[in-house]
Amino acid sequence: MEKEDLISKEMLGKFTQDFKANPQYKITMNAIIKNGIDSSAINQGSLVKMQFTFSDEMKIDKITNQKQSGRCWLFAGLNVLRQKVIEKNNLKDFELSQNYQMFWDKLEKANYFLDNILKTDEEKINSRIVMWLLSSPLGDGGQWDMFLNLIEKYGVVPKYVMPETFHSSQSARMNQLLTVKLREDAAILRESFHKGEKIERLRSEKETMLNEIYRMLCCFLGEPPEKFDFEYRDKDKKFHRDCNLTPVDFFHKYIDINIRDYVSIINAPTKDKPFGKTYTVKYLGNVKGGKDVLYLNVDIETLKSLAVSQLKDNELVWFGCDVGKMMDRDSGIMDTNLYNFDLALDTSFNMTKAERLDYGESRMTHAMVFTGINLVEGKPNRWKVENSWGDKKGEKGFFVMSNPWFDEFMYQIVVNKKYLSKNLQQALKEGPIELSPWDPMGSLALMK
8 A cells, every 4th residue: 555545644743733833723613513503504694595385386275294214205195185185075184194105105115025035046146136135125125106106006095994003103113123123034035046946836825925914014003904994073063984894995085196197207417318218217116016216307497387387377396406405494495505614614505406316425315395385487496395294393383495405306297288388298108218227216205
């Protein structure tokens, strides 16, 4: 090793001298040691500017709470659907069961994982793809098209039909034990394959394994209902009862939308993903035989205009973003000017959005819902966000996002395809480009 490659005493001496030469560094050091970097670098101007008033917004009465679980994508999707039930049935408030969706997602992910293990049996155990499959067999995270698959196959139920449990709200231990079991199952299937077992025998083994996962899920989350009675009292105090509904019946009767009319639009400005093209991600999904994850990549202004169009039609917008960047949970503010980290630390942070994606600095981490927008001369300057972190965060559970934050850290929205131009609608029909499983667009929303 070259001497120049080492951190030498002479080098450390220069570093120390540089630090001590500027008294401001010591003041900053003391402030950060005492208060932390966020409190020390907070920009009061951003707190004042990012007010919770909007020119266009929808009334949402109750904020949901995913607690210590990574089900944001399910909460966001069900928050969109529950609004349909509320409006259609003149309800004051209503909530769909997130636990019900979680149960089927876990079971389907287990099957998806084991099926992919069978498909990759000929790969070496230390191959990148097998290691990637084993890294997270059935975590809490997900994507819009995975949500769509669950809705189409299993429907939805009111929250009281399958309420929260200890482990739906605190999923870490459940996920750990399910993961241990699935990795063990993967080892068994791979060993059986290399002993020459036929595929029919391996599939039979897989079914036995899934039966065990089903039993474990019932213990953790409860047994999902086959049929139930829907009973409610509307805003006019009138009582209603609808008996013997299946979850799929309930979806079609009380929500009644063609969920496949809603498509994922992304903004990934990297060189390997031209705008106007569709993309899918290999080995990303939950329901075998369901819809593959599909994205249509567009420039940021198009993404923004599509979200505005749907909001102006009084319809919520599901979206995915990198929520941890320039965000304060307590105030609920998401703004690129929220913290003066550069001034506090006497440095600069200049990566572009594309560079952040390419170099692992950013990806989609959380899904939420747009419920409003503030338009100035037809252009948005801030966005109202319904989160699923309970009503103690932000403004009674709502967050506010600045337009510059949207530009930098927004990656995905879901809109009705009727808002797309003819060119973009045509692009949706073209065969997608397949991305590697570890591509940043293969990330799952799971922020707690």
